């Protein structure tokens with residue numbers, strides 16, 4: 725699917741720092757089987773393909789992405805899609821490859837290519853856990 729930045733789904737994602745450009749340049753596909761919950765495949769020409777495991781996505785009654793913590797994996801991947809647009813295809817691949825080949829003892833969450841993505845996804849999870857706590861009180 726293509727998520728328009730002006731759609732309800734797009735607006736929900738943009739609240740967590742997803743750029744309109746990353747949304748315009750990404751195609752999201754829900755897949756039935758994958759070894760990881762979500763993955764970004766940068767395209768050499770322009771944009772990215774984001775694969776998300778079907779079970780990870782949640783939809784509301786009108787078929788838009790549900791406003792909830794299920795947005796987190798997609799927010800993470802759309803930050804990678806943004807990196808691909810900002811850095812270009814070759815630099816994106818090089819930086820990610822470098823980060824995997826030479827982690828330098830830095831945990832994956834703190835590496836330069838992943839830090840922003842993890843922080844954005846965590847912001848989503850924290851926002852919804854705060855709402856849950858508030859509704860309990």
Ligand SMILES: [Zn+2]
Pocket residue numbers: 800804838841
């Ligand atoms: Zn990542």
